[in-house]
Amino acid sequence: MKRGPAKKRRSHKESFIEKTLAFSAGLFVMVIAVITIFIFSKGLPVFLQVGWQDFIFDTDWRPTRGIFGIGAMVLGSIAVTVSAMVWAVPLGIATAVFMAEIAPGHIGRMLGSLVELLAGIPSVVYGFVGLLVVVPFIRQHLGGNGLSVLAGAIVLGVMILPTVINISRDAILAVPKEYAEGSLALGASHHQTIARVIIPAARSGIITAIVLGMGRAIGETMAVVMVTGNAPVAPNSILAPVRTMTSNIVLEMGYASGDHQGALFSTGMVLFVFIVALNLVVNRVAKAGGINGKK
Amino acid sequence: MEPKKMKMRSEGLAVFYQQYQALRGIDMNIAANRVTALIGPSGCGKSTFLRTLNRMNDLVEGTTIKGQVYLDEVPIYDKEVDVVGLRKRVGMVFQKPSVFPMSIYDNVAYGPRIHGIKNRSHLDEIVEKSLKAANLWDEMGSRLNSPANRMSGGQQQRLVIARVLAVDPEVILMDEPASALDPISTAKLEELISELKKNYTIVIVTHNMQQAARVSDYTGFFLSGALIEFNTTSELFVNPANRQTEDYITGRFG
Ligand SMILES: Nc1ncnc2c1ncn2[C@@H]1O[C@H](COP(=O)(O)OP(=O)(O)OP(=O)(O)O)[C@@H](O)[C@H]1O
Numbered sequence: 001m002k003r004g005p006a007k008k009r010r011s012h013k014e015s016f017i018e019k020t021l022a023f024s025a026g027l028f029v030m031v032i033a034v035i036t037i038f039i040f041s042k043g044l045p046v047f048l049q050v051g052w053q054d055f056i057f058d059t060d061w062r063p064t065r066g067i068f069g070i071g072a073m074v075l076g077s078i079a080v081t082v083s084a085m086v087w088a089v090p091l092g093i094a095t096a097v098f099m100a101e102i103a104p105g106h107i108g109r110m111l112g113s114l115v116e117l118l119a120g121i122p123s124v125v126y127g128f129v130g131l132l133v134v135v136p137f138i139r140q141h142l143g144g145n146g147l148s149v150l151a152g153a154i155v156l157g158v159m160i161l162p163t164v165i166n167i168s169r170d171a172i173l174a175v176p177k178e179y180a181e182g183s184l185a186l187g188a189s190h191h192q193t194i195a196r197v198i199i200p201a202a203r204s205g206i207i208t209a210i211v212l213g214m215g216r217a218i219g220e221t222m223a224v225v226m227v228t229g230n231a232p233v234a235p236n237s238i239l240a241p242v243r244t245m246t247s248n249i250v251l252e253m254g255y256a257s258g259d260h261q262g263a264l265f266s267t268g269m270v271l272f273v274f275i276v277a278l279n280l281v282v283n284r285v286a287k288a289g290g291i292n293g294k295k
Numbered sequence: 296m297e298p299k300k301m302k303m304r305s306e307g308l309a310v311f312y313q314q315y316q317a318l319r320g321i322d323m324n325i326a327a328n329r330v331t332a333l334i335g336p337s338g339c340g341k342s343t344f345l346r347t348l349n350r351m352n353d354l355v356e357g358t359t360i361k362g363q364v365y366l367d368e369v370p371i372y373d374k375e376v377d378v379v380g381l382r383k384r385v386g387m388v389f390q391k392p393s394v395f396p397m398s399i400y401d402n403v404a405y406g407p408r409i410h411g412i413k414n415r416s417h418l419d420e421i422v423e424k425s426l427k428a429a430n431l432w433d434e435m436g437s438r439l440n441s442p443a444n445r446m447s448g449g450q451q452q453r454l455v456i457a458r459v460l461a462v463d464p465e466v467i468l469m470d471e472p473a474s475a476l477d478p479i480s481t482a483k484l485e486e487l488i489s490e491l492k493k494n495y496t497i498v499i500v501t502h503n504m505q506q507a508a509r510v511s512d513y514t515g516f517f518l519s520g521a522l523i524e525f526n527t528t529s530e531l532f533v534n535p536a537n538r539q540t541e542d543y544i545t546g547r548f549g
Pocket residue numbers: 312313315317335336337338339340341342343344355390
């Protein structure tokens with residue numbers, strides 16, 4: 001008999017909590033919607049006026065004359081991102097495997113806090129260190145003026161390492177230990193077990209790590225602006241200066257107006273679509289994938 | 296029963312998980328080509344004992360092992376022992392079956408591939424033979440490429456057995472292999488065990504007294520980390536020497 005009222009009170013409380021949660025979610029959706037609408041309403045006119053193919057692929061960017069082709073910047077973003085990932089992804093995954101499977105507990109934990117530290121450093125600090133250390137190093141030892149794709153790749157790579165390491169490591173740690181035991185009990189060595197059971201089982205999580213690292217690399221602005229020279233020209237070598245889409249926006253937004261400003265919004269729009277597409281890929285992979293894909 | 300050749304033997308075996316002593320000086324002989332059953336209440340150390348026989352406890356952090364285990368009279372807890380090679384010879388079916396997240400075929404072929412078999416038709420042959428032996432071929436023979444983790448619990452348990460058979464070990468350790476099986480599959484598994492002992496030495500943990508009585512030649516009764524009684528199965532069940540053994544097998548025990 002006593003249970004009736006108690007139950008009722010709880011359900012009142014629960015419905016209050018539920019409403020609060022629903023409200024928060026609604027607010028969140030609205031904020032996203034407003035941002036999206038804003039970017040598209042500002043960016044779409046110039047984008048359509050220029051024509052999407054010309055806008056994205058044309059490498060001629062002379063905003064004062066009303067020529068808006070961000071091809072050089074698209075290429076720049078891709079060049080810097082890809083060359084950052086080429087070295088940071090393998091290193092990050094290898095580190096994650098080491099931390100999760102090979103290093104003894106205390107060393108794994110120590111590396112873990114080191115990665116946290118790396119993740120906590122603001123990007124302007126990375127840019128500053130890049131400018132003071134990486135750029136002069138490239139200038140002296142490899143040629144050019146140092147402000148280059150390579151400098152961007154080095155700085156960006158370091159910046160995405162924590163993302164790649166943390167997410168891959170969590171994916172590897174989430175592999176049930178029964179898999180490893182089963183493999184070892186069949187006479188597989190530790191290394192065979194890692195390569196043939198653990199990493200494949202963590203595959204979708206590792207792919208997520210890579211794609212999120214990539215998203216971070218494409219979206220990063222401050223550090224990249226500081227070390228890449230920012231010439232709006234398609235780079236012809238890894239030592240050439242380069243301007244990314246994000247840099248393009250941040251460099252010119254201070255004085256742009258009219259169509260020029262619209263073209264910067266169009267640049268943002270292209271970036272936005274690109275990153276949303278990346279996230280869709282992540283979700284698709286995570287759903288399709290093995291045990292880390294939330295069955 | 297005539298005296299048999301010993302396949303494995305434990306001597307003064309003690310296991311500690313951190314401070315907690317899970318096994319207290321176990322001496323046991325495991326006869327070649329015979330089935331040895333381990334019985335006892337939950338938490339008495341049956342799985343722990345089983346896992347020491349192929350050194351799976353090495354993987355648990357903070358575990359200390361004292362005493363010795365011999366395989367064909369060669370000590371397995373020596374520095375220079377090749378643990379990977381040991382586990383190829385002493386296979387294990389775990390209490391909680393866990394298939395790898397890959398196809399049925401790849402699960403069974405995993406062990407042979409690890410041990411260097413690449414020839415496809417040879418692998419096919421091993422997979423078919425192992426699945427047949429584990430009584431899974433009729434159900435799954437036509438679905439070898441479907442993911443193993445979509446099979447039912449009982450099917451998964453038999454797949455894990457097939458996976459061990461594919462490696463062709465000398466000793467097979469089974470930790471409650473029938474816990475997820477229906478009566479028909481259980482009967483078939485017991486048949487399989489009787490079949491297997493021609494070629495293999497088998498140690499099986501079971502909570503089912505009838506099963507122990509049916510399939511095993513020797514039985515050991517564990518209680519609180521100690522081996523209370525060890526004898527031929529017929530003797531132990533018909534004529535238990537120890538009062539606690541009698542209470543347990545007659546069901547008068549928690
Ligand atoms: N990794 C571990 N760390 C600490 N204690 C453990 C560990 N594994 C087992 N134990 C303890 O050791 C004792 C023996 O465990 P074991 O798994 O061998 O029991 P069991 O006889 O197989 O029981 P069950 O019939 O329930 O499977 C138990 O008290 C258990 O809590």
